[in-house]
Structure formats: C-alpha cells, structure tokens
Amino acid sequence: MSTVESPALEIGTFDMEIPATQQQAEQDEIQLVQFAEATISQMLAFADALVADNTWQQLDKFSGLMDMHICITDVSLIHMPKVKQEVLWIADFEMQNGNNLAKKIGSVLLHTRDNLSKAIQNITNDATAVTPLLSGMGSWQSFPQSAEIHKAAQLIMAYATLFWEYHDQLLTMRSLDGAPHIIEKMVNNLTDQLEKKAESLSEPSLRYLFLLNNCYFIQEQFLAITCYNLPSRSNIRIKYCYYQNCYLNISWDTVLSCLHGKMPLCFSKPSPLARFKSESERTCKHQKLWKVPNTQLRKMLRQAIIDKVITGPTGYKIYLEAHPEHEKCGSDQEGMEDMVNELFEG
Known part of the structure; x- marks a missing residue:
C-alpha cells in the first residue's frame, strides 16, 4: 500500500523552511561584513606598521607607502560603499550594529590614509631638501678627487624617477606639489x-669638469624620466x-695666452708657436685620463x-x-685636433 503525503504536510514543511532560509541569508550578510572588517583591519595594521618601520631603505619604503595609499x-x-550597502540590507535588529561597524571602518580608513600621507610627505620633503638623504652617504663625507x-x-x-612613476597619485595629495615641481626643486x-x-x-679645472659631468647627467636623467627638457632659463x-x-x-x-701674451725682455723668447705647442701637449697629457662618462x-x-x-677667433688657425712666416714652426691643424680628440675617458 503506497503512502501519499498530505498537501497540508507539504505546505507546513515549506512554511517552516522560509524563516530558516531568511535567517541563513542574514547570517551570511553579517559574516560578509565581519569578514570585510577583519580584512580591512589587517590591511590597516600593515599600513600602520609600514609607517612606523625605520628599517626599510627610503626608496623602497616610499614605494610601499604609495602602493598602500x-x-x-x-x-x-x-x-566601502558596497560594504555600507550590504549593511543596510541586514534586518532591522542588526542595523545599529552594522551602521556602527561601517562608520568605524570608514573612520579608521581615513585616519590610516592621513598617516600614510604624512609619511609620504616626510620622505618627499627630505628628498626635496636633498641634505637629509646625503648626510648618511659615506662617499658624501669623504669626497673623492x-x-x-x-x-x-x-x-x-x-x-x-620614483616620484614621476607616482605622478598622478601625488597630484591627489593636496599637501604636496606635483612631481615636476618636486623634481625641479630637488x-x-x-x-x-x-x-x-x-x-x-x-x-679648478677638475672642479668644473666634475660639476659639468653631474649637471649633464641630471639634465639627461630628467629628460629620460619626464620626456621633456628642463626650461632653458631653469x-x-x-x-x-x-x-x-x-x-x-x-x-x-693659458694655452691661448702663449700665442698672444708678451714675455718679459729679461727672458729668452721661445717662439709663440713653440710655447703654444708645449702648453697644449702638457694640458692634454694632464687631462687625458679625466673621466667624462657620457659619450x-x-x-x-x-x-x-x-x-x-x-679654430676660434684667437686660436691657432687664425694666428x-x-x-x-711661423707656419713652418707649427704643428699641422689636423694633428692638434687629433690630440684634443684623445682627451677624457668614458
């Protein structure tokens, strides 16, 4: 004999399942919000630890701070708008707790973002001022000749380079200038x-060659980083x-003065061309191994x-x-240019 389930029993069973389904959905939503809180809390704890950490290299720390920001x-x-939306979907008896949770997360996010901005600004200020970064460099303290x-x-x-990579993000921080202005000040x-x-x-000659090398390097790097030249009047x-x-x-x-300067009468007079050739060779020999890295x-x-x-207006060729009448005593122009073209090492 087959058993036939009554319609009333089926309906009753279905009615019993509705509250269970609703309760499970509400519980899932609460767990989702709590999961969001735990995840964000962990992220914020890492951000706070990064701000406080002084063991990182400043370049690496800046990248970490910017990425976290x-x-x-x-x-x-x-x-956060999605989290708030989920909170509002929870039943009324959970509404107050949910709203408080959303406000708490939003407040902590804002506080942590402000801390990150301050840490980013500190590094940017140090880099712009330059001296705080150089003070710890051994090669800065013992300057090489x-x-x-x-x-x-x-x-x-x-x-x-790093500031330019975060060009767009730096513009959003109202306390900071844009990357081009920061770099130019640096x-x-x-x-x-x-x-x-x-x-x-x-x-003195080495001093100005050093400054020339470094100045050219800076201009070249600025162009490579930003794709535009510094202003001509910079x-x-x-x-x-x-x-x-x-x-x-x-x-x-000094070399040119040999062609045009007058020797005192009490000295014997080597020819101007002889003195010019001797001083040219001496200067080229002295500076031949000086470094000019850029080709x-x-x-x-x-x-x-x-x-x-x-070839200049007071140079060898014009003289x-x-x-x-002195041409036979001088060197050929091509030979002198070859000597100059052997100056400097890469």
Whole structure:
C-alpha cells in the first residue's frame, strides 16, 4: 500500500523552511561584513606598521607607502560603499550594529590614509631638501678627487624617477606639489650641494669638469624620466653653461695666452708657436685620463675645445693666417685636433 503525503504536510514543511532560509541569508550578510572588517583591519595594521618601520631603505619604503595609499584610497572610494550597502540590507535588529561597524571602518580608513600621507610627505620633503638623504652617504663625507658622476646625483635622480612613476597619485595629495615641481626643486638643491662639495677638489679645472659631468647627467636623467627638457632659463641649464665656460677658460686660456701674451725682455723668447705647442701637449697629457662618462658630452667638450683653441677667433688657425712666416714652426691643424680628440675617458 503506497503512502501519499498530505498537501497540508507539504505546505507546513515549506512554511517552516522560509524563516530558516531568511535567517541563513542574514547570517551570511553579517559574516560578509565581519569578514570585510577583519580584512580591512589587517590591511590597516600593515599600513600602520609600514609607517612606523625605520628599517626599510627610503626608496623602497616610499614605494610601499604609495602602493598602500593607493590601495586604501580604492577601498574608501570603491569597496566601502558596497560594504555600507550590504549593511543596510541586514534586518532591522542588526542595523545599529552594522551602521556602527561601517562608520568605524570608514573612520579608521581615513585616519590610516592621513598617516600614510604624512609619511609620504616626510620622505618627499627630505628628498626635496636633498641634505637629509646625503648626510648618511659615506662617499658624501669623504669626497673623492674625481670628475666622475657622484653617487649623490644617482640617488637623487632615483628618487626623481620614483616620484614621476607616482605622478598622478601625488597630484591627489593636496599637501604636496606635483612631481615636476618636486623634481625641479630637488635637482636645483642637489646642484647647490654639489657646488659646495666641489670646493674640496684642489684643481679648478677638475672642479668644473666634475660639476659639468653631474649637471649633464641630471639634465639627461630628467629628460629620460619626464620626456621633456628642463626650461632653458631653469637654474640647472644656466649653471651647465656657466660650468662649461669656466672649465674652458681655466683650462685653455693659458694655452691661448702663449700665442698672444708678451714675455718679459729679461727672458729668452721661445717662439709663440713653440710655447703654444708645449702648453697644449702638457694640458692634454694632464687631462687625458679625466673621466667624462657620457659619450655625447665627451664629443661636445672636445669640439668646444677645438672651437676655442684651434679654430676660434684667437686660436691657432687664425694666428697662423696672421703670421704665415711661423707656419713652418707649427704643428699641422689636423694633428692638434687629433690630440684634443684623445682627451677624457668614458
């Protein structure tokens, strides 16, 4: 005999399942909000630990702070509205707890984002001022007698690269200037500090070649980072021209004076061309191994020397044209240019 279930029993069973389903849905929503709170709390705890941590390299710390700031901003703008929406869906007896939870999460997010912004601003201020970053560098304290690009310039331009990578995010922080302005202030302050340190270089020609190398490196890096040149009237562009003129005058005016200067009567008089040749060879030999790492700058410097000393208005070529009787005593122009083109190492 088959058993037939009564319709009333079926209906009763169905009615009993409705409250259980609703209760489970509400419980799922509460758990979702609690999960969101726990996840966000862990993220905020990491952010606070990152702000307080002083063991990281500043460059790495800046990247971590910026990435965390971006993440928290996204949570605030994108995910928090969804959390609040879920809270409002919970039944009335959970509403007060849910709203309090949403406000608590929002408040902590805002507080943590402010802390991250302050830490980012501190690093940016140190980088802009330059000196706080350089004070711990051993190579800054014991300055080498060399014209090479200093590690300080490489460090500051590494910060410039990083700031440019977060260009859009920095614009959203009202307490900070945009990346181009920050970078320009950095390079100007760096140049000022390099000038002060260059005074420890005993030889003036080497001093200005050092500044020229570093100034060219900074300009080249700025172009590579931002894809545009510094303004022609910017401080560093003006100083670059000044350094080049100083180097050329200090190094090569003595050579040119051999052609035009007058020897005292009490001295025997070697010919101007003989003195010019001797002083040219001495200067080229002395500076031959000086470092000019950038290939383009090496070419430009060599050409500038040729234009000043050999083909310029007071140079070797014009002197020979004015004094053809001395031509047999002089070196050929091509040989002199070859000697200049052997100046400097990469």
